[in-house]
Amino acid sequence: MTPHYLAPQERKQERPPSWSLCVMLALLLSSISAPPLARAAENRSYQALRDWLEQARTATPAFSPGQTLTIKDRTALESFIPQSAWEYYFFDDMEMQITETGHYPPPPEWGQNVEPGYSLDENGVLVGFTGGGFPFPEIDPTDPQAAVKVFWNLNWRPGAEGYVMPMVAWSRSQHGQLDRQFEFTSISSRYAQGEHCLVPGYDEIKTKSLMEFRSPRDMAGAKNLSMTYVDHYQEDAGWLYMPEQRKPRRTLASERTSEVMGMDFTREDAMGFGGKVHEQNWTYLGTAPVLATMNVRDNPAAGGPHLWVPNNARWEVRTAHVLLIDPKADNHPYSHKLVFIDTETFWTLWMFAFDRQDDQLLRMNQHFLKYSESYATETPQQAPYLEQNLANNVGNHVLIHLGETDINAKKPHATYSHCYVMMKDFSPSRAKQFYSLRNMVSGRR
C-alpha cells in the first residue's frame, strides 16, 4: 500500500538499498562525533544576517505579482529572503510564484472583548491580559518595549488555537534521505477569550492542547497534554502518555531547548519563540520587507536538493517586525535569535537562531500559512489519514498554519511538515472532558 500523498521522487528516496546499510551505519556513527560539515558557500553568521537586514530594510521588489521566479532571479530575490536561508532556498529548479500582497483582517469581533487594566511589568511580562484581541494593536518603533509588545501580539494572535490539526512530518538528512516520517494530530483550544473563559471557572488557563502520535508504530498512541496559563510566570503543565507504559507521566515544562521526539525543532522555537519572556533580552530591530508563504494555495511540496524547503509555492512580500532575542542564561545553546513577525497578522514568518559557540546559524524555521477565507475558493489537501470538512474554516478570519520547515544547519538535517487544519470551536462541556487527564488514561492507541 503506497501512501498517495508521497510524490514519486519521495518514495524512491525513502529508504536506501539494503546493500548500503553498512555504509550508512558507518556514516551515522561517525556523524555522532564528526565536526559540522563546512559551509563555505554562504555566510550564515549572525553578523551576516544583521548586515543583510540593514541592506534589505529599504529594498524595493524588482519583481511583480504574477511572475514565477526561478534561480535566474536570485539577485532580485536576495533582498527578500533572509541571507541565512539562501543556501536552502536558492536551487536550480526552484520556482516561486509571486502574488499580490494580501490583506488578512482578523475576525470582526476581534478586540471587542478585551478586558482593560493590563500592563507590562519590569521584565516585559504581560500582566492582567486575558485575550480577546491584540494587547498592543499599535506598535511604536521608538518604544523601548516594542519587541516584547510584538511578541505578546504574536502570543495572543487569532487562530493560534481552536483547531483540529492532523500533521505529517518528514525528518530528512541531506539529499532527501528520509529518516523518519511522523503522523500526529494536535488539537488545541484557547480558554482565555477576553471577558469570558471558554470553560467557566478555568480563568487561570490560557490554552489547553492535546497531541497524539499515529505513526510510526513505536510512537503510535503517545499523547501529550499541555496547559499554558494566563499568568506567564506560572510554568506550563504537561503530561506524556506512552502506550508502552499505559499511564500518563508528568513532564518537566521548563526544559525547552532539547530537540523534540527526534525532530529538528525545540519547544522554545515553536512559532519562532515559545519560551518565557523574562528569560530573554529583547531588542526591536525595526521592520523589513520579506517574502513569505503567506496565503499558499495548498500544502507546499518539498523541494530543493534535500527536500527541506517549499517549492512551487505562492509567495508574497510582507512587512515584518524583526525581533532580536538574546537568552540570558549562559548555558543556552543560542547566542541570538532573530524572528520575523508579520506586521498585520502577527504570525511568525521566519526564525533564525545562532549557535552560542560560533554565532553561526544553528536552527531556522519558516512557516506556510493560508487565510481561512480563501478556503471558499481553494481547498488544500486533506490529511492522508483523516478527512475533515475544511469548508468549516471559512468565516473564521484567521490565518491557518499549513506547515513549516525546521532546519538544523549544523547537523545538517530538517523536519518538513504539513498541517491539515480544521478550525473547531469546542463547547465548554466538550473542552472540559476532552482536555483532561482522564483522557490520558487510555489503551495502546
Next chain:
Amino acid sequence: MSLPALPPFRLLGLLVVSLLSFPAAESWAIISLHDNVELEGFVQSQFVLRTPQYQGAQLVVQRNTLQLENTWNFIQDGQTTLGNLSTGLIEEATFKLIYRFAYDSTYDLSDSRRDNFSQGRRDHLKYENWIREAYLDLALPPITLRIGRQQVIWGETDTFRALDVINPLDTSWHWAREPWEDLRFPLFMTRAVYDIGKFGPFEESFVEGIWIPGDFKRSRGCGNPDRPWCYYGSRRRGPVNTALVGGEVVDFVTEVRDKKPDWQLKNSELGFRFKAVYGLVDFGLHYFWTLSDTTGVKVRTDRLGPITDNTLTVPIDLVNPRSHVVGVSANYSEETYTQAVYRVEAAYTTGIPMRLGTRDPRGVPRRLDEDNNAYQTTEQSLLMVAFDRPTWIRPLNGLRTFFITGQFFWEHFTDYNRFFRGVPSRHRAIDPRSGEPLPDRYLSVNTDRIFQDRVVATLSASSSYGPGGLIQPLFAVAYNPLWTTFFNRLSVKYLYSNHLVFQLTHDIYWGKSTEESWFIGGRFGGGRNNRNETVFTAIFQF
C-alpha cells in the same frame, strides 16, 4: 510448524537479510481497512544469548512474535458510521483488539530441549496464540466506559509492583526484562471513569472504578524448570519425586487441590481511585479489593496419611487469598531549582500468601504456624520515591537532553517472622547413608529466606543520537544495597526506517549473594546460574 535446525547465527542472518530486502517496507504504514477501521502491529524476532562468565554462549530464547492491533472508531463526535442510528448520549465509541502469536524456536533448535520434551510438551511451551486485549470504549460525557479484556495501570512506579497490581504478570519466558505491557495478563473487566474536572481546590480530578467479575489469573513466575528463565534447577529434568523422612528415602507424591478462584460473582475484584491535581501536586488515592495473584501453598498436614508402599503422599491446597491494596501516589514538577519531576508511591497490601519453612528438624513453631500448614498470609508496606530529569550533558550530546530517572523502592513486611520462605528449588537427592547422589531422584528444598526489608535503587539514562535521533542508547542500573548486588543494562536501538527497528541489549548481573532478594544479581549473578545475556531484536512494524 517448526523451523529447520539452522545454527542461530544463520537464522539471524537470514532474518536480517529478509527484513532489509522486504520490498514493501517503504510503503507500509498503518493499514486503513475501511474509513474508520485501522490495522497496525509488528513482527518481531528476538534472540537471547546467555553468556555466563563470558565463556561460551547459549541461545536460550528465540522468540518470534506477530502482534496485530485493530482499531474501529464507529462513533465519532456523536455520528455513527453504521448508518442512521441514534447514538444517544454516546459521543465516541471505539473497539480495540490486540492479537499476539509467538513461537520460540529454541524448543525445536536446541538439542537438549528437543530431546528432553515430548512433542506435545514442546508445542505447549513454544507457542502462544491468543487475543490479548479486546475492549469497547464508550464516551458518554462525563463518563467514560471501557468494557472488555484490558490492562489497567495505576501508580507512579516503573518496573516494580506497588499499585500496578491489577493485572498479573507473566515472567516465565524472559523474567521481568521485557516491557510490562507485553507481560501483563489482560483481564476482562469494566472500567468507568467519571470526570469531575475542577472540584474545590482540586483540578483535573476524576474518579475511576473497575470491576473484574471473576476473570482471575495468577501471575506466572519462573518456577517452571522447562523454561529457560526458571529461578533454579533448569537443568534438572526430572520431577520432584523424593522426600527424606527420618533419614529414610521415600517416594514423594503430592495430591494437589487447586482452589484457583473460578469465574463467579463472589470472586469479583473491585478497585477505586480518585485522581486530581492540587496546586502543583498531581496525586491519586487508590483502593483495590483483589485476590492475590501470587499463589499460596498450604500443606494439609491435617489430611496427611501414613507412608504406604514407601510413598509419602502430601495433600496440598493451592490458594489465592483475598487481599486489600490501599495506597497513594503523587508527582510534583519542580521547575525552578532542581528542574525535575518527583514521584512518590506508597501502598499497603494485605493477604500476601507466604510459605513457612526451616531446616530445623523441630519445624516452624506452632505459634507461628497455628494451622501447621507451612502457610500464612502476611502484610506489607511499600514505598517508592523517584525523580525524572531531562538533563543536558553537552560533551556527550549537544542536541538532545538525557532523560535520567532514578527510583528508590522499599518493601517492608509488617508482621514478619524469620520462617518466611520464597521460591523452592529442585535438588538432586543425596543418599543420607552413603552421601552419594541418587540417580533420577529429586527433592524440593526451600532455602530461600525472605527478609523483612527489601530495598532497591535504580537509575537509567537514555538519549538519542544522529541527525534524526535514530540511534537511541540506554544505560540502566539497579542496585540492592543490602546485598551489594547489581543489574546493568546497556542497550542501543537503531531506527533503521519507519518500519524496521533493531535493538541490541546486554544485561549483566553482578554480585554473589545467593540470598539477594530482587533477582538483580546474586542468584542470577554467580556460578552456573549466571544470567548475563545479549539480546538482539529485529522488529518490522506497520
